[in-house]
Amino acid sequence: MDPCPFVRILVGNLAVKSPASSRPASFSGKVHPSTSPLFCKIQLKGVDSDSLSCTNVASVPLISDSDPHPRSLAATFDFSKPKIIKASKKALVRITVYKGPATPSCIFTSPKLIGKISIPVDLTLAESRPCTFHNGWLPLSKNNNQAQTQFLHLTVRAEPDPRFVFRFDGEPECSPQVFQIKGDVKQPVFTCKFSFRDKNPAHFPSPNANHSAERKGWSITVHDLSGSPVAAASMATPFVPSPGSQRVSRSNPGAWLIIRPDGDGTWKPWGRLEAWREPNNSNAVGYRFEILPATAVPVTLAGSSISSQHGGKFTIDATSSVTPVNTPRGSWDLGSGSGSSSDFGLEPNLFFNKGFVMSATVDGEGKCSRPEVEVGVQHVTCTEDAAAFVALAAALDLSMDACKLFSQKLRKELRQ
Known part of the structure; x- marks a missing residue:
């Protein structure tokens, strides 16, 4: 008997850069030191599934313009054929970035919202071949002053996983x-x-x-x-x-x-x-x-x-x-x-x-x-x-x- 079709969404390569993240002369590392770390909630919207299983929390490094973005996986989501059909083209990957500490239980302690980004994903496209829905930088907020805008780098990819x-x-x-x-x-x-x-x-x-x-x-x-x-x-x-x-x-x-x-x-x-x-x-x-x-x-x-x-x-x-x-x-x-x-x-x-x-x-x-x-x-x-x-x-x-x-x-x- 043939295997069952599944689709897997992968989210990663997260990083934030902003005017405040330019590297000081005394700093030689690749990630800007910060007393207020950045982290994000990664959620899958528009699917019929348990909300807890469709939410992940990940740290987000703050980097300078001259640094390459880190390459790492932050979250995955898995879908069987019935869930693929129900989700259709309505699914969204939403990344909400915060500034402030996060406890191990993922309960945020006075976080400051930095911004949100949503990426539409069509799961039916990934049933037979890998698909990249986004790979690059996006602004975290609508700011007319480009010099003061913070940007989030992310990769959102889906692939067949029978x-x-x-x-x-x-x-x-x-x-x-x-x-x-x-x-x-x-x-x-x-x-x-x-x-x-x-x-x-x-x-x-x-x-x-x-x-x-x-x-x-x-x-x-x-x-x-x-x-x-x-x-x-x-x-x-x-x-x-x-x-x-x-x-x-x-x-x-x-x-x-x-x-x-x-x-x-x-x-x-x-x-x-x-x-x-x-x-x-x-x-x-x-x-x-x-x-x-x-x-x-x-x-x-x-x-x-x-x-x-x-x-x-x-x-x-x-x-x-x-x-x-x-x-x-x-x-x-x-x-x-x-x-x-x-x-x-x-x-x-x-x-x-x-x-x-x-x-x-x-x-x-x-x-x-x-x-x-x-x-x-x-x-x-x-x-x-x-x-x-x-x-x-x-x-x-x-x-x-x-x-x-x-x-x-x-x-x-x-x-x-």
């Missing part, structure tokens, strides 16, 4: 089928088998036992339609409560190994997913995913948190400043190899060097969780590639259960 879409037909612990989706058409491609590696009853609590026992030995294997195993996720570190609490702590997270067949009935590790319950009575589950290359040290590709109450989305995006990563090792400038890396000055990475990699939905507590997985076509060259991402999505979904408070009772499929 993806394979997979959907679980049930909760992972119920050993569901997995379908590939394209529009209204779906076809089965995988089956999942949830199991416990160690079935010794002494290692698992009875339904009436104390629920503070560790959660361990969970495993889910992905099979192709012939019944051959093509990927698996297996608990490598038990999920246990920290001393004196009912929570899995970040200092002692549970962990999964994502493994792939290596021939002759053996398996090789492909990735490692860690998960824990965030502190301070938070209902969020934190996670960190590492790729495990055979000849190099592990590399963190994603790390953030998901609300256990409301759910959310896990994303691996090999594009600079896109994937949420809370560790220094994860702050790579990973490039998009689909044509945008040269536009935004991004360097390719050895493992995933072509923009969007994958995403997986996670439903909140009390809902029937049927993860939907999107995988960029450039990262799937065989069945095992797709299956590995499906196994990772299943492991993340199961981690939401494994990280429940140990005073809570798990559903019967997760108890042995």
Whole structure:
């Protein structure tokens, strides 16, 4: 089955220059020093989507006339075919520039509005080829005195980003089928088998036992339609409560190994997913995913948190400043190899060097969780590639259960 069409908008190469940003003789750097930094909100208007997911905040360097503008990516927006149709030609990228400090929570503290710029984008044009809607300088305000006008440099680009879409037909612990989706058409491609590696009853609590026992030995294997195993996720570190609490702590997270067949009935590790319950009575589950290359040290590709109450989305995006990563090792400038890396000055990475990699939905507590997985076509060259991402999505979904408070009772499929 063919992949689903997606379009990705990329915004970057931001910089501001104004009469006040001329370089003093004592300054030798390329960005003018300023006690009041500039930053902007980047919003997508005219689309039927969550307003929060369509808003980004980015810093904007203040440069002098003789300095080249920086080359960096500030925001991306992704659209499936139905959203492309709804947006039609009404979509706008709006950049609102402020002067003043911004807190990490993106709540502005007494900012001063510098100006706004809107760039129309026609998403239908980018379904088959990359399109640049703007690349250059624009005035931030209408000022008859050109010498006092501030200018913003930006690049707004859109490009096709086709993806394979997979959907679980049930909760992972119920050993569901997995379908590939394209529009209204779906076809089965995988089956999942949830199991416990160690079935010794002494290692698992009875339904009436104390629920503070560790959660361990969970495993889910992905099979192709012939019944051959093509990927698996297996608990490598038990999920246990920290001393004196009912929570899995970040200092002692549970962990999964994502493994792939290596021939002759053996398996090789492909990735490692860690998960824990965030502190301070938070209902969020934190996670960190590492790729495990055979000849190099592990590399963190994603790390953030998901609300256990409301759910959310896990994303691996090999594009600079896109994937949420809370560790220094994860702050790579990973490039998009689909044509945008040269536009935004991004360097390719050895493992995933072509923009969007994958995403997986996670439903909140009390809902029937049927993860939907999107995988960029450039990262799937065989069945095992797709299956590995499906196994990772299943492991993340199961981690939401494994990280429940140990005073809570798990559903019967997760108890042995």
